[in-house]
Amino acid sequence: GDSVTQMEGPVTLSEEAFLTINCTYTATGYPSLFWYVQYPGEGLQLLLKATKADDKGSNKGFEATYRKETTSFRLEKGSVQVSDSAVYFCALRDSSNTGKLIFGQGTTLQVKP
Amino acid sequence: DAGITQSPRHKVTETGTPVTLRCHQTENHRYMYWYRQDPGHGLRLIHYSYGVKDTDKGEVSDGYSVSRSKTEDFLLTLESATSSQTSVYFCAISGGPEETQYFGPGTRLLVL
Numbered sequence: 069g070d071s072v073t074q075m076e077g078p079v080t081l082s083e084e085a086f087l088t089i090n091c092t093y094t095a096t097g098y099p100s101l102f103w104y105v106q107y108p109g110e111g112l113q114l115l116l117k118a119t120k121a122d123d124k125g126s127n128k129g130f131e132a133t134y135r136k137e138t139t140s141f142r143l144e145k146g147s148v149q150v151s152d153s154a155v156y157f158c159a160l161r162d163s164s165n166t167g168k169l170i171f172g173q174g175t176t177l178q179v180k181p
Numbered sequence: 182d183a184g185i186t187q188s189p190r191h192k193v194t195e196t197g198t199p200v201t202l203r204c205h206q207t208e209n210h211r212y213m214y215w216y217r218q219d220p221g222h223g224l225r226l227i228h229y230s231y232g233v234k235d236t237d238k239g240e241v242s243d244g245y246s247v248s249r250s251k252t253e254d255f256l257l258t259l260e261s262a263t264s265s266q267t268s269v270y271f272c273a274i275s276g277g278p279e280e281t282q283y284f285g286p287g288t289r290l291l292v293l
Contacts, residue, residue, distance in 0.1 A: 072223075076221070100279075104284075110286060110287075111185075111271060111284040111285050111286045111287050112224075112271065112273075112284040113284070114281055114282075114283070117281070157223055157224070159223075159224075161278075161279075165278050166229060166231070166237070166278055167212050167214070167229070167275055167277070167278035167279070167280070167282065168214075168226050168229065168239065169216075169224070169226070169273075169282060171223030171224040171225070172223050173221055173222065173223045174223050
């Protein structure tokens, strides 16, 4: 079945460092891909999405490009802030027409001043 | 922010007792979902609903039941709670299967 794999971390960076979180998927066809962010004690918020190959999603300085050749959706940010400390989830929408999301394990990011 | 609330936000219960979690939305969205979040697993779908009285199972539905008697409310019931159901439960809503899902704040459940 469909699956998503991402580095669990934790990832610890200094403020203004470059962030990369890898995400790869296994699925039939070309599913829509998402990055969600979960701040401490809160629910998940949609960070960005891409619905077809070569699409680039972007929001709040974060970017991710849908790479069908490598079945990947890597999240990047050029200069992280302490406020970016959170858990980041990569997800795909499966092909069952139920809207079901398949999530990766989540990557914890800690940014130190 | 999407209008989604979950209640209770925290609950401690004992093994064998029934537990009901509520998800309430003010967006009039047709689709509603229950996920559980566990370390190392991300979020996994328990049940979902595609309309009033229309529900179906997700990948981890054993031990759970759901009901949706009106558009705005989606209830998740643990008939007889077990320690393996200790988790954080999230409700999500969307306007349709191709639309973005918005998540509630979560319910933290501890089964002793």
